Amino acid sequence: MRRLADVLEDWEAVIGLEVHTALTTLETKMFCGCRLSHDDEPNANVCPICLGMPGALPVPNEKAIESIVMAGLATNCEVMRRSMFYRKHYFYPDMAKNFQTTQGPVAFVMHGHLDLEVSGEGACERLSATVDKRPDGSYVAPIRILRIHMEEDAAKMNHLGGAEGRIGGASESLIDYNRCGTPLIELVTEPDLRTPEEARLFMEKLRQTFLALGISDCSMEKGSMRCDGNVSLRRRGDTHFGTKTELKNLNSYKSLHDALAYEICRQAEVLEEGGAVRQETRHWEPSRRRTVVMRVKETADDYRFFPDPDLAPFDLSDEFIERCRARMPELPDARRDRYMTTWGLRRLDAEKLVADPATASFFEAVAAQVEPSVMPTLVNVMVNLVPAFAALSEAQVASVSGLLAEDALTFAQAREVFELVDGTDADPVRVVDERGMRQSTDADALGAIVDEVLKRCESQAQQYHDGNKKVIGFLVGQCMRASKGSGNPKMFNQLLVRRLEA
Ligand code: ADP
Ligand code: ZN
Ligand code: MG
Numbered sequence: 001m002r003r004l005a006d007v008l009e010d011w012e013a014v015i016g017l018e019v020h021t022a023l024t025t026l027e028t029k030m031f032c033g034c035r036l037s038h039d040d041e042p043n044a045n046v047c048p049i050c051l052g053m054p055g056a057l058p059v060p061n062e063k064a065i066e067s068i069v070m071a072g073l074a075t076n077c078e079v080m081r082r083s084m085f086y087r088k089h090y091f092y093p094d095m096a097k098n099f100q101t102t103q104g105p106v107a108f109v110m111h112g113h114l115d116l117e118v119s120g121e122g123a124c125e126r127l128s129a130t131v132d133k134r135p136d137g138s139y140v141a142p143i144r145i146l147r148i149h150m151e152e153d154a155a156k157m158n159h160l161g162g163a164e165g166r167i168g169g170a171s172e173s174l175i176d177y178n179r180c181g182t183p184l185i186e187l188v189t190e191p192d193l194r195t196p197e198e199a200r201l202f203m204e205k206l207r208q209t210f211l212a213l214g215i216s217d218c219s220m221e222k223g224s225m226r227c228d229g230n231v232s233l234r235r236r237g238d239t240h241f242g243t244k245t246e247l248k249n250l251n252s253y254k255s256l257h258d259a260l261a262y263e264i265c266r267q268a269e270v271l272e273e274g275g276a277v278r279q280e281t282r283h284w285e286p287s288r289r290r291t292v293v294m295r296v297k298e299t300a301d302d303y304r305f306f307p308d309p310d311l312a313p314f315d316l317s318d319e320f321i322e323r324c325r326a327r328m329p330e331l332p333d334a335r336r337d338r339y340m341t342t343w344g345l346r347r348l349d350a351e352k353l354v355a356d357p358a359t360a361s362f363f364e365a366v367a368a369q370v371e372p373s374v375m376p377t378l379v380n381v382m383v384n385l386v387p388a389f390a391a392l393s394e395a396q397v398a399s400v401s402g403l404l405a406e407d408a409l410t411f412a413q414a415r416e417v418f419e420l421v422d423g424t425d426a427d428p429v430r431v432v433d434e435r436g437m438r439q440s441t442d443a444d445a446l447g448a449i450v451d452e453v454l455k456r457c458e459s460q461a462q463q464y465h466d467g468n469k470k471v472i473g474f475l476v477g478q479c480m481r482a483s484k485g486s487g488n489p490k491m492f493n494q495l496l497v498r499r500l501e502a
Contacts, residue, residue, distance in 0.1 A: 004261045007268040008195070011233045014241055015193035015260060017202060020186050021210055022153060022224040023067050024217045029181035030152045031058030031101065038156070042176035050181035052097025058310055060085075064183040065108065067215040068150050069316070069324040071185055072109025074209050074331055075145050079321050080106050084313040085150075089304040093175055094154035101308055102186075107149035108314075114209075115333075116141040116201050117351075143202055144190035153182035185215075191230065191241065196260040200253050203227055204355070208332045212357050220252050227251075229260050232277065233267045242267075243277045247291055249284050259284035263291050335360060343367065349379050359386075362394065369398040377405040385415055391423040399428045407488050408438050439488040443495070446479075446487050450495045453478045464500050472496060 026036055032049035048056035069079055086104040119138050131139040158174040187206065193199050207218045207225060218225045232244035247263060250256040262284075267277050282291040330338075332354045339350040354360045363382050370378055378401040386397060400417055403409045409417065409432065417428050417437070432438050440446060454461055457478060463471045472493065479492040 001265045001269050004196070004265060007265050010236065011264070011268050011271075012236050012238070013194055013196075013260070013264045014191045014232045014234060014244070015195075015199050016191035016230045016244075017189045017193065017199060018186060018228040018230070019189075019203065019206060020184050020226050021071075021216050021218065023064055023183040023185065023215050024219075024224045025214055026061065026063050026067070026183060028061060030061050030064055030150070030183040031181060034181065036182060038179050038182075040178060042174070042178065044178060046177045046180070051177060052095070058101065058308075060311065060314075061183060064150065065314070065316075066320075066324050066327070067183070067213070068108045068148060068185045069321060070213050070328060071187070071210065071215060072112060072148055073325060073328055074213055075109075075112040075114050075148070075187070075206075077109035077112030077145060077148060079109050079316060081316050082106070082313055083108050085308045085311040086305055087308050092154075093173070094157050095180065096155075096177070099304075100151060100154065101311070102151035103149035104305070104307065107147040108316075110147040112145040112148075113142050114145060114202065114205060116143055116198060116205060118198060118201060119348075141192070141194075141198060143192045143198075146188045146190050148185050148187045151184050151186055153179050153184050155180040191232075191244075196257040196264070199229060199260055200257045203253060203256055205332070208355050212329055212331055212335075214329070214357075223251065227256055229256060229263075231260055231263050231267070233264065233271060242271075243279050245277060245279065245291075246281045247284055248281060248294060255284055255286055258286070258289065259291060262289065266291065343375050343379075345379055349383055352383050353379075362386075362397075365394045366398045366401070369394065370401060374398075374401050374405040377401045381414065385411075385418060388415075389418050389422045392418060392421070393425065396421050396426075396428050403428065403432060403438075407441050407490060408432070410439065410489060413437055413439070436486065438486070440483065440486050441488050441491055443491070446483070446491050447495055449479050449482050449487060450492060450499060453482055454496070454499060461500060472500075 028034060029036055029050055032047050034045040034047050034050055037045060049058055072079055083103060083106040085101050087099040088102050089099040091098055118141055131141050133139045155175050155177045156179045158176065160172050160174065193202060210216050211218050216224055227250045229247040229250055230244045232242040234240065234242045245263060247259045250259055270277055280296045281294045283294045284291050335354045336350040339345045339353065340347060353363050366378060367375065381397060381401045381404065386392060400414050404414050417431055420431050421428055453475060457475060460471045460474055475496050476489050476492045479487055480489060
């Protein structure tokens with residue numbers, strides 16, 4: 001198969017995503033009062049409603065509707081005042097009532113968009129001229145959102161493998177209904193994405209947005225956020241869409257990107273050999289790095305789709321919508337812009353810090369404790385050091401950033417200090433003093449060491465004069481050794497250059 005970049009020279013990929021997010025932060029299920037927890041004993045959180053016993057009547061969870069309205073407001077959607085629930089029928093033991101309660105043609109929120117900021121690096125894949133590129137190749141791609149609708153999750157099936165899972169040759173499965181009836185929101189994009197990288201960025205941005213809203217833990221590993229990718233190809237310049245395939249089991253950013261990239265190359269091969277893409281659902285196998293056919297597309301008729309007679313249509317009031325609006329937190333884009341204007345952060349750094357609301361709040365708390373002159377160092381520390389540690393306190397990060405900013409520590413030493421204090425309430429200043437780690441910036445003391453080293457290393461000094469400027473690294477190393485690591489390497493470097501150039 002050809003490489004993705006080559007394929008995209010000839011073909012344009014058309015991608016639409018369907019993203020399911022479980023509203024894990026709610027206390028109860030979508031239509032009953034059962035506790036929303038997947039970690040309890042199997043089948044501990046069930047009742048006649050979520051087990052679908054005849055005669056049990058569903059009662060919608062108002063908090064779940066608040067969550068979906070907030071998700072809609074955060075993605076520039078229109079809140080649909082009147083919508084209702086439908087039944088989507090199917091037979092499988094993960095839903096005892098044999099239908100999933102979901103929404104019909106009108107969803108709670110519809111017709112929004114999310115603007116993707118694509119850097120020059122990710123942009124090289126998008127070759128169509130449908131967006132305005134900046135000189136560095138980066139661009140903003142507006143991705144339209146068709147709808148976000150509410151539905152319920154099914155039970156978790158545990159398919160037993162091996163001998164104990166088989167009775168007379170048939171396989172056996174265990175069913176845990178704790179997850180059944182968990183409120184899910186499904187977001188469907190228009191087919192506006194053009195590359196696997198854009199799809200990955202979209203998913204990242206959506207996850208950041210939902211995390212900021214606090215409506216889900218958004219864990220792709222645990223399956224509380226999962227995504228199907230729809231993809232088709234068309235010749236560059238064509239205006240009609242080609243036939244799409246739908247990819248399931250994309251449970252990480254990497255799977256999403258790699259599965260789409262594989263599928264684009266596979267479809268190109270089929271089309272270039274004169275074949276036709278079949279509309280089908282395919283499954284991504286990460287270990288074998290390929291997609292395989294799961295099933296050929298079913299149609300809506302197979303689901304016997306109709307309005308649920310047990311659930312009255314909704315009429316969302318102005319007051320309800322305004323209450324949701326009032327609860328909206330600052331979203332990642334606004335937060336990023338605030339960091340750039342308040343503290344002069346670079347766009348990329350600001351974006352990294354706002355990606356996770358917990359990190360952003362932590363950063364802001366530390367920022368409130370440090371001098372303005374320490375801010376650039378703090379940002380560097382937050383982006384490059386802090387993510388490697390589990391339990392640093394705000395005070396510890398503030399203190400180490402301060403020491404770094406005044407050149408009392410090198411970056412490597414700062415990492416060492418974090419290793420020593422992580423998860424404790426130790427004061428970094430004490431640790432640095434106790435271990436004699438504080439870097440000397442005393443120009444006289446360091447100057448004496450530099451003189452001594454230059455006397456010893458005449459041949460290296462000569463190399464420097466002959467144009468081999470890199471030898472300075474060796475000389476700094478000698479100075480560091482002579483000072484037993486207590487000298488500041490930046491100062492050594494400056495002093496060496498000053499003397500050598502004199
Ligand atoms: P289906 O009826 O097969 O479920 P939908 O029209 O509901 O298809 O669209 C499902 C998803 O597929 C949406 O995200 C949409 O943007 C995307 N999609 C629709 N048509 C195409 C196409 N030709 N190529 C790629 N994606 C598409
Ligand atoms: Zn229940
Ligand atoms: Mg669909």
